[in-house]
Every structure is written in structure tokens, then in C-alpha cells.
Amino acid sequence: xxxxxxxxxxxxxxxxxxxxxxxxxxxxxxxxxxxxxxxxxxxxxxxxxxxxxxxxxxxxxxxxxxxxxxxxxxxxxxxxxxxxxxxxxxxxxxxxxxxxxxxxxxxxxxxxxxxxxxxxxxxxxxxxxxxxxxxxxxxxxxxxxxxxxxxxxxxxxxxxxxxxxxxxxxxxxxxxxxxxxxxxxxxxxxxxxxxxxxxxxxxxxxxxxxxxxxxxxxxxxxxxxxxxxxxxxxxxxxxxxxxxxxxxxxxxxxxxxxxxxxx
Numbered sequence: 001x002x003x004x005x006x007x008x009x010x011x012x013x014x015x016x017x018x019x020x021x022x023x024x025x026x027x028x029x030x031x032x033x034x035x036x037x038x039x040x041x042x043x044x045x046x047x048x049x050x051x052x053x054x055x056x057x058x059x060x061x062x063x064x065x066x067x068x069x070x071x072x073x074x075x076x077x078x079x080x081x082x083x084x085x086x087x088x089x090x091x092x093x094x095x096x097x098x099x100x101x102x103x104x105x106x107x108x109x110x111x112x113x114x115x116x117x118x119x120x121x122x123x124x125x126x127x128x129x130x131x132x133x134x135x136x137x138x139x140x141x142x143x144x145x146x147x148x149x150x151x152x153x154x155x156x157x158x159x160x161x162x163x164x165x166x167x168x169x170x171x172x173x174x175x176x177x178x179x180x181x182x183x184x185x186x187x188x189x190x191x192x193x194x195x196x197x198x199x200x201x202x203x204x205x206x207x208x209x210x211x212x213x214x215x216x217x218x219x220x221x222x223x224x225x226x227x228x229x230x231x232x233x234x235x236x237x238x239x240x241x242x243x244x245x246x247x248x249x250x251x252x253x254x255x256x257x258x259x260x261x262x263x
Contacts, residue, residue, distance in 0.1 A: 028215035029125075031199055031252045033064045035153050036124045039256050040068035043122070043151045046192045046258045050074060052119040052149075057081065058109040059126025063090040069122060070097050077101040081112055083129075110136055117145040125254070127154040128172035138186045147263040150189060156196050156253035162242045163250075166234070178255050185259060194257040202247040206235035209248055 051074035058081040060066055066080065078099045080090060085106035091098055105112060109123075110130065121140050130136050140150065156177040164171060176184065178196040185191065203209040210226070226234075238248050 028212060029062075029064070031201065031254070032061075032125045032216070034199070035254045035256065036064035036068050039065060039122070039124050039151055039153050039258075040072050042193050042195070042256055042258050043069075043149065044072050046260075048073070048120075048149055048258075051076070053077065054115060054118050055079070055120040055122065056115065056118055056143075057122045058112070059083070059123045059129075060090055060104075061087055061125075063093055065122060065124040066090060066094065067097070069120075070094070070099075073120075075099045075120075078103075079115060080104045081109055082106060083108055110139070114139070114143045116143060118143050118148055119145060120149045120151070122151040124153045125155070127152055128159070128174050128176075131173045133174050133176070133184050134186075137184055137189070141186050141189050141261060144261040146261060148261045150259040150261070151257070152259075153254055153256040156198075156255045158198060158251055158253040161251050161253075162238065162248075165241065166237055175253070176255065178257075181255070181257055188262045189259045190262065191257055191259045194255070196253065196255045199252045199254065201250045201252065203250065204247065206231060206238055206248060209238075209250055212250070 053076040055069070055075045055077070056079040057066055057069070060080040060082050069075065076099060078101065080102065081104070083106070088104040088106065091102060091104055121144060127133060144150065155172070155175050157175045159175050160168070160171065178194045181194060182191060201212070203212065242249055
């Protein structure tokens with residue numbers, strides 16, 4: 001098995017991959033939609049207030065988590081962010097559900113100017129693309145007001161394990177299991193809930209599996225091209241090693257957490 005940690009993140013390639021898949025993402029990303037719903041439920045279950053005065057969501061994409069949060073919580077001021085500038089369209093898609101004070105800013109969250117005294121920082125299915133999660137967590141923590149909430153989801157080390165076992169080097173740089181997160185978050189951020197629940201999708205063909213990856217943009221670090229012969233060899237190897245009942249499984253390994261800054 002090759003190392004799942006790519007040595008360097010090509011942010012331009014990742015942005016292009018998600019931009020290419022933006023139109024199809026909302027329909028194709030069923031796992032990510034479920035993650036967004038569960039993350040909002042988890043935040044609610046931990047006793048988050050019914051209203052946040054100021055909130056930020058990074059990696060908003062097509063708005064799966066945005067909609068889940070707005071269904072459950074009142075939000076006074078909302079900053080949405082994504083690496084892909086075209087994701088700004090999520091605001092128009094929200095219609096009347098959008099808070100009066102809502103805006104979008106594009107760019108990497110690592111360098112984005114952040115508001116102070118945020119009541120909530122949230123992100124679903126994004127942090128795996130951040131090479132230095134400890135640095136980001138420290139940056140986010142100081143922008144939370146005392147008592148502020150952090151709700152994040154990424155993916156664990158079994159993410160796309162089948163592809164990794166077959167030699168793919170397209171993994172995101174920061175797959176972390178639930179047990180590794182306490183050492184990533186800075187002092188002053190208390191984890192209230194964390195869970196890791198793998199989900200397996202099944203495909204009839206390798207081509208169908210690869211199309212799924214393309215439509216969701218999650219192969220943003222992939223650099224290989226596919227000839228007919230290479231595709232046939234890939235499918236044969238995949239079926240021999242992982243095939244079950246004529247299907248090709250693909251493992252997602254979501255990790256969700258809710259934390260709170262000390263008051």
C-alpha cells in the first residue's frame with residue numbers, strides 16, 4: 001500500500017477539481033449530505049443555543065451544511081467561505097432562508113481574514129484538505145468568543161481504503177481518526193462529542209465509481225489519466241481484491257466533532 005499522505009497539496013488542482021464538479025456535487029454527494037445533517041444534529045444535541053449571533057462556515061460548497069444549520073438555528077450574521085469562488089451561488093440558492101447579514105468570501109481558510117468573537121465556526125467534509133490542521137485549529141479557536149462553538153467533520157484513515165490499497169496517491173493530506181483529534185485541537189477547546197461512522201457505497205463498474213469521484217470533486221489530488229486498457233486493469237484488480245456480489249465497494253470514513261471554547 002502506498003502512503004496515503006501526499007507530500008504537498010496542489011491547491012490549484014483541488015480548486016479546479018471542485019469547480020469542475022460543482023454543478024453535479026449537490027446531487028452526487030449523498031454521503032456528504034448525510035454528514036452535514038448529522039453534524040447539525042450533533043451540534044443541536046450538545047446543547048447549542050437556538051440562535052447564534054455571528055457564525056462562519058468554511059468549505060460551504062453547494063450549501064449542504066448551510067441549509068442544515070439554518071433549519072435548526074437562527075443566525076444573525078453569517079460568513080460563508082469556499083476555495084471555489086463560484087460557490088458564492090449558494091447564497092442565491094438559500095433565497096429567503098439566508099440571514100439578512102450574509103456574505104461570501106472565496107479563498108483558502110488558512111489565510112482568509114476572519115471576524116472576531118464568532119459564536120459558531122462550522123465546516124463539513126472539508127478539513128481533510130488542510131495540510132496543517134493544528135495551525136488551523138489554533139487560528140479558529142482564537143476567533144471564537146468564550147463559550148463559542150466549533151462543529152467540524154473530516155475523514156478518518158480508512159477513507160477510500162480500497163483506492164489506497166490499489167496504489168492511489170490521490171488522498172487528501174489530513175485523514176485523522178477520532179482518537180487523533182484531541183491532540184490536534186488547542187488547549188481551551190473542549191470536545192463535547194466525536195464520532196466515526198464508516199459508510200460504504202457500491203458501484204456496478206469501475207467507470208461508475210470514477211464518475212462518482214469526479215462528480216463530487218473528491219479526487220482533487222488525482223493526477224492520472226485513464227486509457228481503456230488502464231481502466232480494464234484497474235477494474236479487474238478492484239474486483240479481485242474487493243468485489244462482493246458483483247459490486248465494487250467504496251469506503252467513506254467520516255469523523256464528526258463538536259467542541260466548545262472555554263468560557
